[in-house]
Amino acid sequence: MSYDGNVTTETRTTLNRDRVVEAAVAYADTHGIDDMSMRKLGAELGVEAMSLYNHVDDKADLFNGMIDYVFGSIQLPDPGLEWKAQTRAIGKEAMEQFGNHSWVVFLLMQQGNTGPGSLQFMDRVVSIFLDAGFNENDTHHAWQMLASHTMGYAFQSAVAPDSHEYAKLEPQLPQLAAAFPNVARIAPNLFNCAYDEEYLFGLEIIIDGLESRLN
Amino acid sequence: MSYDGNVTTETRTTLNRDRVVEAAVAYADTHGIDDMSMRKLGAELGVEAMSLYNHVDDKADLFNGMIDYVFGSIQLPDPGLEWKAQTRAIGKEAMEQFGNHSWVVFLLMQQGNTGPGSLQFMDRVVSIFLDAGFNENDTHHAWQMLASHTMGYAFQSAVAPDSHEYAKLEPQLPQLAAAFPNVARIAPNLFNCAYDEEYLFGLEIIIDGLESRLN
DNA sequence: CATCGTATGCGTACACTGTAAGCGTACGGT
DNA sequence: ACCGTACGCTTACAGTGTACGCATACGATG
Numbered sequence: 001m002s003y004d005g006n007v008t009t010e011t012r013t014t015l016n017r018d019r020v021v022e023a024a025v026a027y028a029d030t031h032g033i034d035d036m037s038m039r040k041l042g043a044e045l046g047v048e049a050m051s052l053y054n055h056v057d058d059k060a061d062l063f064n065g066m067i068d069y070v071f072g073s074i075q076l077p078d079p080g081l082e083w084k085a086q087t088r089a090i091g092k093e094a095m096e097q098f099g100n101h102s103w104v105v106f107l108l109m110q111q112g113n114t115g116p117g118s119l120q121f122m123d124r125v126v127s128i129f130l131d132a133g134f135n136e137n138d139t140h141h142a143w144q145m146l147a148s149h150t151m152g153y154a155f156q157s158a159v160a161p162d163s164h165e166y167a168k169l170e171p172q173l174p175q176l177a178a179a180f181p182n183v184a185r186i187a188p189n190l191f192n193c194a195y196d197e198e199y200l201f202g203l204e205i206i207i208d209g210l211e212s213r214l215n
Numbered sequence: 216m217s218y219d220g221n222v223t224t225e226t227r228t229t230l231n232r233d234r235v236v237e238a239a240v241a242y243a244d245t246h247g248i249d250d251m252s253m254r255k256l257g258a259e260l261g262v263e264a265m266s267l268y269n270h271v272d273d274k275a276d277l278f279n280g281m282i283d284y285v286f287g288s289i290q291l292p293d294p295g296l297e298w299k300a301q302t303r304a305i306g307k308e309a310m311e312q313f314g315n316h317s318w319v320v321f322l323l324m325q326q327g328n329t330g331p332g333s334l335q336f337m338d339r340v341v342s343i344f345l346d347a348g349f350n351e352n353d354t355h356h357a358w359q360m361l362a363s364h365t366m367g368y369a370f371q372s373a374v375a376p377d378s379h380e381y382a383k384l385e386p387q388l389p390q391l392a393a394a395f396p397n398v399a400r401i402a403p404n405l406f407n408c409a410y411d412e413e414y415l416f417g418l419e420i421i422i423d424g425l426e427s428r429l430n
Numbered sequence: 431c432a433t434c435g436t437a438t439g440c441g442t443a444c445a446c447t448g449t450a451a452g453c454g455t456a457c458g459g460t
Numbered sequence: 461a462c463c464g465t466a467c468g469c470t471t472a473c474a475g476t477g478t479a480c481g482c483a484t485a486c487g488a489t490g
Contacts, residue, residue, distance in 0.1 A: 152363025205424030
């Protein structure tokens with residue numbers, strides 16, 4: 001009555017790559033990615049730092065696993081929907097996951113990303129445009145633009161100062177307003193920026209622009 | 216016959232913040248930002264690591280100086296030009312500088328950025344739209360979209376695998392093509408992507424989308 | 431010219447990082 | 461009952477940012 005062998009026995013939970021990656025994701029979510037060291041992550045799992053290296057090549061490899069985990073968690077839309085609806089759905093979902101795990105953008109910046117989860121995701125996005133009748137060239141444009149737009153907003157919302165930081169620079173607001181009058185005029189919008197809505201606003205412009213090439 | 220006192224004497228070049236920041240920029244340009252440690256940067260200036268701290272609070276402070284340096288080096292367009300021409304010019308210039316110093320995107324991701332150089336730059340960009348007659352709300356949209364688009368492409372082009380990396384994964388191309396057929400179809404475009412042109416393509420779409428709100 | 435405070439560079443030290451190398455042990459298959 | 465192997469532990473090392481205290485050389489002053 002033995003299973004595959006890869007399955008953890010019930011009497012004793014041993015470490016494996018997935019458990020390490022998931023713990024890393026959880027740690028980064030709560031403490032931030034910069035705070036995560038191999039020793040701390042090990043401690044979280046009740047294990048010494050070096051033990052992690054039995055399941056992970058590198059810290060970079062662990063990061064790749066984390067990136068892949070997030071891409072794998074992006075819900076994909078029904079392929080039967082119209083391409084515009086699919087694009088909106090996938091964009092929204094991606095932004096949400098990037099928001100949930102804002103460190104991915106940082107990790108993506110630090111190292112490339114060609115794990116299976118990410119390629120799978122990319123393949124699905126690309127298929128939307130190819131299936132809709134875009135040629136390879138325009139599909140590539142679409143991919144690049146969507147990727148940039150999405151990464152850009154995830155990026156912006158990840159670095160955006162929180163209300164605490166805004167409060168801290170409140171005292172010097174008058175001088176700032178004098179030196180940078182144009183910024184001052186849109187300051188209220190900046191302070192209360194809802195990046196999700198902002199993202200969707202831009203997404204519509206992109207979709208419109210792409211649609212005009214479909215004929 | 217003494218100057219201000221802040222001016223370096225001619226017989227002896229002493230360190231100052233600008234020299235430190237410029238050396239850091241040069242170092243990051245040639246060796247990459249990850250390779251730059253305070254010790255190595257000190258060595259480059261013929262000085263011990265700790266000496267740098269006389270001119271810089273922190274490594275983060277040094278990073279801020281570097282970011283500000285790059286933003287300050289972005290050439291600004293003639294304010295007399297039409298808003299669309301100004302937007303194109305500033306976008307192109309920004310992309311070029313981000314390309315010259317591809318680590319800025321990484322640094323911006325790591326820490327916010329509210330130095331005088333960056334605020335100055337932002338103020339100028341915002342002024343383009345306000346002067347063109349956009350209201351505060353749409354100006355804010357424009358800023359956010361342009362910033363995302365620009366950061367996104369700088370980001371993409373910074374992480375894009377170089378030809379060496381592509382060559383390395385050439386052998387496994389057949390399996391990849393089988394598993395990710397849609398990606399495979401646009402692979403040639405991905406491999407030869409000219410991010411600058413791609414950026415400009417998207418910029419026109421954005422400009423068109425913004426223009427439709429100007430009435 | 432002598433003196434002195436201050437600015438700035440240097441040396442040392444500490445806590446922390448990723449990870450290489452080797453050791454011990456407990457499990458699963460025979 | 462045995463044994464090979466997978467996996468966790470221990471130790472160690474080079475490298476990081478930076479706090480602290482000392483040394484020196486400069487510009488201003490008497």
